[in-house]
Amino acid sequence: MELVNRTRVQEFILLGFELGQQKRFLLLVFFSILYVLTLAENFTIITLVVLDTHLSRLPMYILLSNFSWLEICYVSTTVVRMLFDLASLRGIISFHACFLQFYIFFSLGTTECFFLSAMALDRYLAICHPLRYPQIMSPNSCCILSITCWLVGFLLYIIPVIFISYMNFCGPNVIDHFLCDPGPILSLACPPRENAPIILQTALNVVVCVGNMSFVVLSYGAVILTLMKTSHRGNRMKSFSTISFHLVVVALFYGPVAGAYVIPVGEGEMKFIKVITLFYTAGTPFLNPMIYCLRNDQVKEALGRMWKRKTIFLRWRVTR
DSSP, X not given: OOOGGGOSOOEEEEOOOOOOHHHXXXXXXXXXXXXXXXXXXXXXXXXXXXXXXXXXXXXXXXXXXXXXHHHHHHHHHHHHHHHHHHHHSOOEEEXXXXXXXXHHHHHHHHHHHHHHHHHHHHHHHHHHOTTTHHHHXXXXXXXXXXXXXXXXXXXXXXXXHHHHHTSOBOSOOEESSSSOOHHHXXXXXXXXXXXXXXHHXXXXXXXXXXXXXXXXXXXXXXXXXXXXXXXXXXXXXXXXXXXXXXXXHHHHHHHHHIIIIIXXXXXXXXXXXXXXXXXXXXXXXXXXXXXXXXXXXXXXXHHHXXXXXXXXXXXXXXHO
């Protein structure tokens, strides 16, 4: 795909955060630590699910391990580039690399929407249809559901990104953001701008966000109504505690996404857009593992079993 002949711009400059050198260094240190902790948390969940024979058979944890891998990819796509720009003080990114980041960033975000819906479906079936749950959400069915989320998430934005990449960009080539976000990119297109790619991309954003968010709300609404009818108070409180953490994760994702891509924002509010984008690209991947697993007894038991096996193995090595 020969993009260079269709555009005068061959690279972009990511403006990022216009701060002094000392503040940039503090941001670099803070987000470097946050990135390492995020990787450690999510890799721990993946390792637990893969190695623990009990968790690896449960649909919720199959979905959760996929979700953790998604968060690793998500934060690596955005934060690593931001750290590089904070360290280099340049922010130059090639045309092709910029649109590649745009595509991966949006595809991962779309995949996360579908995984949140899949986890809401899992809780709905487990609580509202417990007798049919083992047959419907078998490990094989759960794996197929996970693969479908990945495939649909990465197929939806191929055409919009290709269309936008074929638009003419005459300059200036400065993107007022720390990543290749469609809003600032489209503002650099030569007039008159083509409306078809913009309409298609906006329509996809609205359909994906509103559709999945509606499904999540309806699923958890049905779950809450079912729990209200449950006579056993202990089971009801435990289930309410579980879905409350799920709803916090949903709110942490859809709240900033709606503010950035669905709700219209004025041109003079790019600082606000940067902050909320930074929150859901760097903050939520760090918070989600703790929210899902902080009060999860099954995860704590799996950690205990893994630690016990490790202790036994080390003692065996010492006695040899």
